[in-house]
Amino acid sequence: MRVLEPAQSVNIQDYQDMITSMNGTDQxxxxxxxxxxVSKTFMKDGAEFRVLEKVxxxxxxxxxxxxxxxxxxxxxxxxxxxxxxxxxxxxxVILDGKEEHGPGPHKxxxxxxxALLPWRSVVENVELGLELKxxxxxxxxxxxxxxxxxxxLKGSEARMVHEISGGMRQRAAIARALANRPKILLMDEPFExxxxxxxxxxxxxxxxxxxxxxxxxxxxxxxxDEAIFLSDKLCVMDINPGRVKKIITNTLPRPRHELVCRxxxxxxxxxxQIIQLYSSLKDEDLDLVF
Amino acid sequence: MTTESPVLISLRQVSKTxxxxxxxxxxxRDCSFDVMKNxxxxxxxxxxxxxxxxxxxxAGLDFPTxxxxxxxxxxxxxxxADRxxxxxxxALLPWRSVLKNVELGFEFRKNGMNQREREDExxxxxxxxxxxxxxxxxxxxxxxxxxxxASLAMILAIKPVILLxxxxxxxxxxxxKMTMHQEITRIWETEKNTxxxxxxxxxxxxKLADRIVVLNRDGSIASVLRNxxxxxxxxxxxxxxxxxxxxxxxxxxxxxxxxxxAGLRTCAIS
Numbered sequence: 240m241r242v243l244e245p246a247q248s249v250n251i252q253d254y255q256d257m258i259t260s261m262n263g264t265d266q267x268x269x270x271x272x273x274x275x276x277v278s279k280t281f282m283k284d285g286a287e288f289r290v291l292e293k294v295x296x297x298x299x300x301x302x303x304x305x306x307x308x309x310x311x312x313x314x315x316x317x318x319x320x321x322x323x324x325x326x327x328x329x330x331x332v333i334l335d336g337k338e339e340h341g342p343g344p345h346k347x348x349x350x351x352x353x354a355l356l357p358w359r360s361v362v363e364n365v366e367l368g369l370e371l372k373x374x375x376x377x378x379x380x381x382x383x384x385x386x387x388x389x390x391x392l393k394g395s396e397a398r399m400v401h402e403i404s405g406g407m408r409q410r411a412a413i414a415r416a417l418a419n420r421p422k423i424l425l426m427d428e429p430f431e432x433x434x435x436x437x438x439x440x441x442x443x444x445x446x447x448x449x450x451x452x453x454x455x456x457x458x459x460x461x462x463x464d465e466a467i468f469l470s471d472k473l474c475v476m477d478i479n480p481g482r483v484k485k486i487i488t489n490t491l492p493r494p495r496h497e498l499v500c501r502x503x504x505x506x507x508x509x510x511x512q513i514i515q516l517y518s519s520l521k522d523e524d525l526d527l528v529f
Numbered sequence: 530m531t532t533e534s535p536v537l538i539s540l541r542q543v544s545k546t547x548x549x550x551x552x553x554x555x556x557x558r559d560c561s562f563d564v565m566k567n568x569x570x571x572x573x574x575x576x577x578x579x580x581x582x583x584x585x586x587x588a589g590l591d592f593p594t595x596x597x598x599x600x601x602x603x604x605x606x607x608x609x610a611d612r613x614x615x616x617x618x619x620a621l622l623p624w625r626s627v628l629k630n631v632e633l634g635f636e637f638r639k640n641g642m643n644q645r646e647r648e649d650e651x652x653x654x655x656x657x658x659x660x661x662x663x664x665x666x667x668x669x670x671x672x673x674x675x676x677x678x679a680s681l682a683m684i685l686a687i688k689p690v691i692l693l694x695x696x697x698x699x700x701x702x703x704x705x706k707m708t709m710h711q712e713i714t715r716i717w718e719t720e721k722n723t724x725x726x727x728x729x730x731x732x733x734x735x736k737l738a739d740r741i742v743v744l745n746r747d748g749s750i751a752s753v754l755r756n757x758x759x760x761x762x763x764x765x766x767x768x769x770x771x772x773x774x775x776x777x778x779x780x781x782x783x784x785x786x787x788x789x790x791a792g793l794r795t796c797a798i799s
Contacts, residue, residue, distance in 0.1 A: 434729030
């Protein structure tokens with residue numbers, strides 16, 4: 240068992256001041272998720288390898304936060320720690336006021352791989368979590384159908400996984416995660432494997448679903464435009480070791496899929512700011528998509 | 530790329546129809562364009578638009594239902610060593626070393642090269658793709674990027690007139706992909722090959738292409754766009770903000786063509 244000592248190592252007032260100064264503004268509501276000095280060290284060839292150094296991040300209820308950075312910045316590791324799939328070496332993860340350990344249905348997850356069960360239909364895949372919770376057949380079918388409609392899959396409920404496209408599979412995976420009514424939805428480069436048009440359609444779809452449900456979303460990407468298009472807040476990461484470089488508040492108008500274009504001046508200004516943040520990085524280390 | 534370059538491949542009114550579950554399915558409709566010598570041509574379009582079919586037809590792996598495809602004025606009647614094809618999957622023989630895989634092409638050609646000459650020639654291409662240090666390894670010991678390089682060396686060694694690449698860098702992680710973009714650009718610039726490259730990644734298309742052929746979902750050509758962005762477009766060049774704004778502008782122009790076909794809202798390009 241890991242021994243937690245947050246009270247001894249962190250002065251809460253200092254910490255809150257730090258968060259406020261990093262964000263530039265006060266938090267709108269009480270934070271739903273807080274990362275406090277989260278660090279992660281792996282052992283590699285007998286030597287310690289620091290992948291994450293003192294990450295501090297605060298996500299409010301209903302907020303859409305993107306964590307962005309090149310390979311090796313620890314963005315996926317951060318998400319996996321929040322998901323409870325990895326344990327931090329030090330620091331703490333607080334969700335809804337409680338210290339988090341391990342995975343659970345209150346944290347919905349969507350990864351690049353869809354992880355749908357091939358022997359189940361689309362709607363049966365979405366029902367999976369509800370079934371495990373012991374929810375009755377009729378009610379879980381109703382919830383699943385609602386979620387499928389929300390992600391634009393109405394009419395495809397009875398289809399099998401192999402019959403539908405990659406974009407549709409990812410929609411089903413999102414519906415499955417949302418069906419559990421998670422406190423937070425964790426997404427790790429979910430649209431990475433999709434073609435340019437499908438990717439954009441999926442970004443619009445997740446925004447629509449988010450506008451309706453206001454589920455808090457923590458989204459990992461190395462696609463700068465994707466992060467700007469989706470987020471309320473961008474957590475820009477640095478490498479060697481992985482750490483927070485800057486937190487940018489994104490005030491582009493919403494709904495984005497109606498009011499924002501990637502060619503807009505304001506959009507370009509955020510993109511330029513991010514490029515400049517990485518000006519000291521070597522070319523071969525900068526594998527972000529702009 | 531100059532406009533006087535002679536035409537290498539010419540497609541005229543090329544259509545391809547498949548029968549699927551007793552119904553006709555149009556993969557390509559009435560496609561006409563030319564591939565110029567030394568050109569880097571990229572074909573983009575949404576999933577299922579027929580871009581891979583188009584490449585297969587040029588490779589001679591499949592034949593059009595109607596229309597003509599000419600390679601240097603001669604009809605394409607089947608595959609040939611003049612066209613090197615690289616797919617997303619690696620076509621390396623697992624029981625042969627990297628060096629022996631690259632030598633394979635010479636072994637089929639009865640041109641009297643001895644073992645030593647074959648080895649030297651293979652080494653030249655392995656060095657070119659930056660894999661000279663791993664020639665004794667077997668495919669199973671290679672990373673995704675190294676397998677890509679090995680396949681590329683294998684195809685380049687045959688000295689094809691044209692390289693036909695279909696989703697060649699799709700399965701690579703973003704960092705390896707970035708390196709491969711630099712490698713393929715460098716090889717294309719030094720070897721002066723002609724490349725036809727199929728992808729659904731618009732960033733990749735804009736980084737690599739002289740011209741971009743955009744396909745509609747119904748398998749017809751939406752547009753052929755000339756990429757006026759100066760080279761080099763990779764590495765430090767990409768960090769120049771002026772260049773970057775032009776890059777984004779052109780990428781969105783391509784995206785708008787695709788969005789228009791899909792009935793989606795397009796962006797204003799300044």
